[in-house]
Amino acid sequence: MKEIRIGLLGCGTVGRGVAKILTESAALIASRVGARLTLARVADVSPDAAAGLSLPEGVFVNDARKVATEPDIDIVLEMIGGEGLARELILAAIAAGKHVVTANKALLAAHGNALFAAAAEKGVDLAYEASVGGCMPIIKTIRESLAGNRIMSMTGILNGTCNYILSRITDEGIDFQTALSQAQAAGFAEADPTLDVDGFDTAHKLAILSALAYGMRINLRDIYIEGISAITPMDIAFSRQFGYKIKLLAIGKWGRDAVEARVHPTMVPFSNPLSNVKANLNAITVTGDAVGDITLYGYGAGQMPTASAVVSDVVDIARNLLTGAAGRVPLMSYQPSAIRSMPIKPMDEIATHYYFRFAALDRPGVLSRISGILGEYGISIKSVHQKGRGAEDAVPIVMLTHLATEANVRKALSEIARLDVVGDRPMVIRIEDENGEEAESGY
Ligand code: HSE
DSSP: OEEEEEEEEOOSHHHHHHHHHHHHTHHHHHHHHSEEEEEEEEEOSSTTTTTTSOOOTTOEESOHHHHHHOTTOOEEEEOOOSSSHHHHHHHHHHHTTOEEEEOOHHHHHHHHHHHHHHHHHHTOOEEOGGGSSTTSOHHHIIIIITTTSOEEEEEEEOOHHHHHHHHHHHHHOOOHHHHHHHHHHHTOSOSSTHHHHTSHHHHHHHHHHHHHHHTBOOOOTTSEEOOSTTOOHHHHHHHHHHTEEEEEEEEEEOOSSOBEEEEEEEEEETTSGGGGOOTTEEEEEEEETTTEEEEEEEESSSHHHHHHHHHHHHHHHHHHHHHTOTTSSOTTSSOGGGOBOOOBOOGGGOEEEEEEEEEEEOOTTHHHHHHHHHHHTTOOEEEEEEOOOOSSSEEEEEEEESSEEHHHHHHHHHHHHTSTTEEEEEEEEEEOOTTSOOOOOOO
């Protein structure tokens, strides 16, 4: 039986999971691939990193640079993370003609265009299934299974930490900080949790998916990003009352001249399967023009689910090597010559439904002043709710709107905020309402 030799760079949580699958399921994988996948090198700076893995003598080393270019290594797995050393080693491995697997979404979102160009030029595979949605095969689904579809939209929960925090606040009533600490203790939050809660990790993943789905160059810079830290238990309670859950969504929509790509807390109706995604699970609904909706659901982080996705890439590459088919599936779904720069629609041009929560004095005429300003900007109110009474203290007034544009909402709210009877900045949450009027798709 042929042998394919693998060099693993980084033996942290995911790296150890990959080593576990490659060693413990070696016979099963060999029977599927038709070759033995040998974990030939494992490199990590920490001498204890491979403890408990029972690696043969000489496999564990501390020099990842050497492994990245070692002549008898066929596939290099970059499991180091970060953007410095990881990028350097991937480029070195590609230059040495190695096929590479990475789970590094932050790196791909920032430097993917150059990395994919380098791999395509060298004729090697650069695989990244684990970079988005952990074990969910979303890259393969878009790139291969839906190759005959125009991808009309993608709506996903792509950050387990945020979903865990929002779910815990919704179901258990615990506060934001406690829920975040629990996510960190469980090991699925990023080392810097602001990447999670401020929406950047979700945006990294959306940048990759948008490029794959629309044939555009990766464009992280123009994605609108809003995190979950301003969401209060009061908004979660109101949402529930109106039949919605609040989720941090990545939303991508096709448009002929510009696509939509945005990350923000969103009210999702109970009827939408995404509203039922619990704890740190991820899910994504992709709508193709031929296929309709497909929803994938599974663990988006964690040792073994992420390792499972990495190993699926290793198996793909091994099969390509055995059949001389490297590059058969274009790395970014489209042929490199077909990939173009596509604008992302400015947020002001987005039309959606809104939830507003104002803190306003409970006096005659207040509601009509607020609704008058909304009316001036063409924002039509679907329903209004006031909680509590009291002439002295502000009370929450909540409004749900019909379809409105972001530009009009921004102007109206800044005018409303200047009213002497309205305090604080109003809370704004966008609503993804499949039963509501649809915005122009531009398709
Ligand atoms: N911090 C990420 C999450 C890990 O919570 O989903 C997976 O990318």
